[in-house]
Amino acid sequence: MKKRSWISAVGVVALSVSVISACSGGKENPSGSDQKNGQGGKLEPAKLSIMIPDGARVWKPESPVIVELQKRTNTIIDAQLVPGNSQDYTNKYSVLAAAGDLPDISKTNGFEFQNYADSGVYLEISDLVEKNAPNLKSKISKEAWDLLKYKDKTFAIPYENTPGKIVPVIRTDWLEALGLKQPKTLEEFKDVVTKFTFNDPDKNGKQDTYGIGAGSGAWQTDLMMIFGAFGAFPFQHEIKDNKVVPHIITPEYKQAIEYIKGLWDAKVIDPDFFIIKSDxxxxxxxxxxxxxxxxxxxxxxxxxxxxxxxxxxxxxxKLDPFTQLVKGPSGKASMLSLGEIGGSIQISSNAKDPAAAIKFLDYLATDEGWELSRFGVKGLHYNTVEEGLLPEGKKASDEKWLDPLGQVIFRTDLFKKAAASGQSPEQVEDYQFMKAGLEYPLFNDALYGLPQTEEQKTLGSDLTKYERDMFIKFVTGLEPLSNWDNYVSEWKKKGGQKILESRVAKYNELKGTKLSPGL
Incomplete structure (x- = not known):
């Protein structure tokens, strides 16, 4: 008998680029600054420290990729890859930032750098980019740079994003074993996941499967398609009748919870769903x-x-993406747009050699540097991007050390070009999933990209915890949905109202509009 208990994403191995081209900057020392000569007249390597989420990668400093990258940039890289989910990374980052102990180069998720920018931990980099980073300036879109400006200053290098990246996945072999088809409605979805749970889809004679499991360890991601079927996503907003409406207190959001609770009560959701880590x-x-x-x-x-x-x-x-999203009671179906910004890269105000840091990042933005950081050493790990990885490259990828620094700079243009042109079975399979994510209808948060308000900084953490905790309690039955009105009232008191009012005011200020909070 299945016992019940009761979220805790992973970096992307991109499908790489086009033909190697010449990188910009000095060929002898594209990344280092004007350092004193060592023996033999050579410039001494610049020592740089980096911290990024591990993205299911490991750091292997003696790997051919890292050795070659350091050789081409005349650097010595000390990288820290932080394991765990996005919240684990944020927690560690916050501790280091508070202590003024950030590495030379660090990555934050989304617009989180704004939480630290006022504390003086980052270097303002507009002059550095202008003087030393022509590729960062030209290869990353102006729109992305503008989105990340904070109080008219540049502290962050955009890690650009393709907005549609979350994909619902289904076991096609289980569908075939049970004579089912991919569901198109919420009713059909419930029927399929129920049979996946109780009708022995793997034919092992045991009741040891679940129709729904976590994929990222974050409930708002792991249930995204269902939220989209109701047109109500946690932590998102839309504009209706000149009002900014937070989805998380709407009737549609309550309906989504009711549906998910029905799945939980039917025991078709993995009981570890709300506590399991991504790995x-x-x-x-x-x-x-x-x-x-x-x-x-x-x-x-x-x-x-x-x-x-x-x-x-x-x-x-056999895993396959949903060919179309399930539709809700009013015909809605969408995934959440992750926006044009996946994260950002900052240079510490304590960096000993900021010029070396920005030149290193600029090299990663070249065609050559991006391909090296993503695909490895040409002739050893791959021959052409279209042909995919050679055996040595596949081995390095399996061992998770091929491309850790591929998570530092993202080239949207090369990513899309390579994804569509790949010829290896692995690349074709990858593109099937990536293409699905790009083609799903997407919901865009009305307040995406706004600088954080003071109210968000002081009240946001506690409010988010309350929103998360109440969602889990409603779904698992620890809190009856009959207490919904009390939840909404408490949400307002715990900062929801003040945060929304401050964000709408900021939106009006920047956009020249006269919207009001939809409360």
Whole structure:
């Protein structure tokens, strides 16, 4: 008998670029600044420290990729890859920032750098970019640079994003085993996940599968398609009748919770759903216990299928993206746009050699540097991007050390070009998932990209915790949905109203509008 208990994403291994081109900057020392000569007249390497989320990668300083990258940039890189989910990373980052101990180069998620910019931990980099980073300036869109300006200053380098990246995934072999088709409505979805749970889809004679499992370890991501079917996403806003409406207190959001609670009560959701970490969730998928999940597009083909070797563990397993999203009661269907900004890169105000840091980042923005950081050493790990990885490259990817620094600078143009032109079976499979994410209808948050208000900084953390806790309590039955009105009232008192009012005021100030809070 299945016991119940009660969220905790992963970086993307991108499908790389076009033909190697000459990088800009001095060929002898494209990344280092004017340092004193060492023996033999050579410039001494610049020592740079970096911190980024691990993205399911490991740091191997002696790897051919890192050795070659350091050689081409005349640097010595000390990188710290932080494991865990996005909140784990944010927690560690906050501690280092508070202590004034950030590394030379660091990455933050989304617009989180704004939480630290006023404390003086970052260098204002507009002059550095102008003088030393022609590729960062030209290869990253002006719109992205403008979005990340903070109080008319530039503290952050955009890590650009393709907005549609979260993909719902289904076990096609289970559908075939049970004579089912991909669901198109919420009713059909419930029927499919119920049969995935109770009708022995893997034919092992045991009741050890679940229709729905976590893919990212973050409930707002792991249930995104369902929220989209009701047109109400947690933490998002839309403009209706000249009012900015927060989804999280709307009747549609309540309806989404009611539907999800029905799935929970039917025991078709993995009981570890709200407590499992992303790596453990993906292991469970690879072990053949989960019928549907939602995650970053690369999780299905790259992490689960190849890195965790699902097809060796579960012969015949076949993961596919949903070809179309399930529709809700009013015909709505969408995923959430992640926006044009996936994160940002900052240079510490304590960096000993800011010029070396910005030149190193600029090299990663060249065609050559981006390809090296993503695909490895040409002739050893791959020959052409279209042909994909050679055996040595696949081995390095399986061992997770091929491309850790591929998470530092993102070239949208090369990513899309390479994704569509890849010819290897792995690239074709990857593109199937990536293309699905790009083609789903997307909901865009009306307040996306706004600088954080003081109210957000002081009240936001506690409010987010309340929103998360109440969602889980409603779904698991620890809080009856009959207390919905009390939830909304408490949400306003705990900062929801003040935060919304401040954000609408900021929106009006920047956009020249006269919107009002939709409370």
């Amino acid at each position: 453990a969730a993906q292991q469970k998928i690879a072990q053949g216990k989960i019928g549907t999940f939602e995650a970053w597009w690369s999780i299905g083909p790259q992490v689960v299928t190849r890195n965790l070797k699902m097809k060796e563990v579960v012969p015949g397993a």
